[in-house]
Amino acid sequence: MAKIESAFLDLTYLDRLATGTTVVHRLDPRVKVLTAALFVVCVVSFDKYVVAAMLPFAVYLMIIMRLGEIPAGYVINKLIVASPFALMVGMFNPFLDQQTVLLLGSWAISGGWVSFLSILLRFCLTVTAMLVLIATTGFNQVCLALERLGIPNIFAAQLLMLYRYIFVLLEEGQRMHRARTLRSFQQRGMGMKQYAYLLGQLLLRTIDRGQRIHLAMLCRGFDGTIRIRQTLRITTRDIVVFLAGGMVLVAMRRFNIALLLGNFITELLQ
Amino acid sequence: MHMADALLSPTVGGAMWTATAGTIAVCARKVQRDLDDRKVPLMGVLGAFVFAAQMINFTIPATGSSGHLGGGMILAILLGPYAAFLTIASVLTVQALFFADGGLLALGCNIFNLGFFPCFIAYPFLYRPFAGSNPTPMRIAVGAVLGGIVGLQLGALAVVTETVLSNISELPLQAFLAAMLPIHLGIGLVEGLVTAAVVSFIWKARPEILRYTAESRPLGHLGLKKVLVGLGAAALITGGALSWFASSNPDGLEWSMAKASGREELETPATGIHRLLAGIQEHTSFLPDYGFKNNGTEPASAAQSQPSWPAVDKGTSTAGLVGGSLTLALAIMIGLLFRKRKQTP
Numbered sequence: 001m002a003k004i005e006s007a008f009l010d011l012t013y014l015d016r017l018a019t020g021t022t023v024v025h026r027l028d029p030r031v032k033v034l035t036a037a038l039f040v041v042c043v044v045s046f047d048k049y050v051v052a053a054m055l056p057f058a059v060y061l062m063i064i065m066r067l068g069e070i071p072a073g074y075v076i077n078k079l080i081v082a083s084p085f086a087l088m089v090g091m092f093n094p095f096l097d098q099q100t101v102l103l104l105g106s107w108a109i110s111g112g113w114v115s116f117l118s119i120l121l122r123f124c125l126t127v128t129a130m131l132v133l134i135a136t137t138g139f140n141q142v143c144l145a146l147e148r149l150g151i152p153n154i155f156a157a158q159l160l161m162l163y164r165y166i167f168v169l170l171e172e173g174q175r176m177h178r179a180r181t182l183r184s185f186q187q188r189g190m191g192m193k194q195y196a197y198l199l200g201q202l203l204l205r206t207i208d209r210g211q212r213i214h215l216a217m218l219c220r221g222f223d224g225t226i227r228i229r230q231t232l233r234i235t236t237r238d239i240v241v242f243l244a245g246g247m248v249l250v251a252m253r254r255f256n257i258a259l260l261l262g263n264f265i266t267e268l269l270q
Numbered sequence: 271m272h273m274a275d276a277l278l279s280p281t282v283g284g285a286m287w288t289a290t291a292g293t294i295a296v297c298a299r300k301v302q303r304d305l306d307d308r309k310v311p312l313m314g315v316l317g318a319f320v321f322a323a324q325m326i327n328f329t330i331p332a333t334g335s336s337g338h339l340g341g342g343m344i345l346a347i348l349l350g351p352y353a354a355f356l357t358i359a360s361v362l363t364v365q366a367l368f369f370a371d372g373g374l375l376a377l378g379c380n381i382f383n384l385g386f387f388p389c390f391i392a393y394p395f396l397y398r399p400f401a402g403s404n405p406t407p408m409r410i411a412v413g414a415v416l417g418g419i420v421g422l423q424l425g426a427l428a429v430v431t432e433t434v435l436s437n438i439s440e441l442p443l444q445a446f447l448a449a450m451l452p453i454h455l456g457i458g459l460v461e462g463l464v465t466a467a468v469v470s471f472i473w474k475a476r477p478e479i480l481r482y483t484a485e486s487r488p489l490g491h492l493g494l495k496k497v498l499v500g501l502g503a504a505a506l507i508t509g510g511a512l513s514w515f516a517s518s519n520p521d522g523l524e525w526s527m528a529k530a531s532g533r534e535e536l537e538t539p540a541t542g543i544h545r546l547l548a549g550i551q552e553h554t555s556f557l558p559d560y561g562f563k564n565n566g567t568e569p570a571s572a573a574q575s576q577p578s579w580p581a582v583d584k585g586t587s588t589a590g591l592v593g594g595s596l597t598l599a600l601a602i603m604i605g606l607l608f609r610k611r612k613q614t615p
Contacts, residue, residue, distance in 0.1 A: 004325035007369070014368055040374045045280045048438045052594030059597060062604040072605050082370035086274040089439045089446075096440035104591075112440060119276045119438060126275035126373045134367045142367070152298030154310070155356055161314025162360045166321050173322030187329055192337075192460075195328035196467030199339060203472060206319040207348075207479060210312040217311060224307040262593025 004174045010078075011166065014131075017070060018138030024068035028238040029137050029145035035245050036133040042253040043125045048115045049101065052258040057125050060248065061132065068136040075128055082127055090119035139163050144230055157226035169206065176202060272365075272380050273429055275373030279436035286432065287378030293386060294359055297352040309353050316345060317357045321364070330460065337460040342388030343417050344465050347397060348479070351389040358385035379432050387424040392417035405473060405480070411466040418462025419455065426454035 018025070024032075043057055065072065097112035134142065140160065147156035176198055184190050214222075251257075275283075301309065320341035327336040341361070345354035359381045365371040372380045400413030430446045433439055473480055 055597035058601040123276035162317040165318035169318040200471030213311040258593035262589035
């Protein structure tokens, strides 16, 4: 199983993308967090048979991805890996809802297929929005933004601490996993008992590490509260971008732009 | 078992977000008041430990499949429920952001499903009574297995409830339950067994680690009941407010209600909430419905006969298809243009 390796690669890759300096990267993280939240709320608040009206949101995301220089191939890869649950649950819609809602010539399309398509589109849009947020902002900046937006200080500290040590412990886990795999022939040693011992060992090391970190923090004057020194400064540009981006999102939610476009084209053709 | 944004309505998602945010606030206050600053770095590294542990698999004998640790129970045992909840929440946040497990809106659901039940139900009511303050491997095993199973069953039940209430998926409650609960019975059993084995190992190697949390009082002064009532009220209020915002389509929800009221198994308190929300929504909807547009509202009494919604409207459909394909083409074009530029330099 290369799962632990791929997790490590994902984390480092997204971390590297977040060090970019494009227009999107330079925006205030609070603006990006709030816009992403608004985006997701707009998308999921569509009725379940809506497909066309959601497509302008894909255009919106594509423009941001382009400005932020996020490779589309990576995003598509992640979408495929993450899709099973939504896919499995949505898959039943075509069988359960067979009422015809759309006629293409003599070809009747049932409501189930439309809502299944809608679920897939929702999935792509919401997951991509999240990946774009993290790839253009970076985890530390997202945490900082969340702290400024009012999540409890200790939770923000926990998120930062976790992120810092994920890399360390993934490496440690990876070494132990590799050592076990090398000593296991024909699945012997890959069972639950050895797994529990392995995790127990890793846990003991982790707890020792925690104690060492605590002592190191005490040496540097830790008194029980985490202080986050970094400051964020919001500029007029950030506010303008936030308002404009938000207004576009609300407009796309409020008006069916794809339908308006379609009306315009069909009338033009007649 | 991560909930996805795609299957969630804003009402359900928002209500679960509120419940989760409330729990996080309570836990944060509690941990900060504890004045045990050893826990701050310990929570961080244990979160990272769970993260790494989830990535390592073991083979389950006779099935050919593989399992791994979920981590909720073990964190509750090592850190106590409040700190454990914060740690699980942080792990799920990282998973949502980096691995697309769930989503931004679904994060509230996921933290609640995977954190609340192990920390505040399974740990205080099952693990602690069975394991006691002076545990033996047997008592640890019984407590951990029971806790693991109950925690995951409740989590799976919550996933099903959230999905059905959101009404994006057509899966009926019974079929979904019949699929989810047995699977999670197995997952819960594995989770319990692994937790028991790891905790017993720690108990043999370094008993003082477990004694430390076993001695601290389980749920402190904050009554669980008070917390639950507060959370429920907060979730209801947000749900109501959000459904006002999200009411894009009154007949969609009504339609689902009509379908739901034809079945007796939905006569739970949850239906009451749903009905209430739908009522609020009906009166306050301001966003027009489009897509497959139809007349205003469908009488809710049309429970028996299949309502004719959504009706086929050819003109709207054609325009929608044309506009939709053009927009899609535009999105793809931007993507392709981008790729070309990326390759050329």
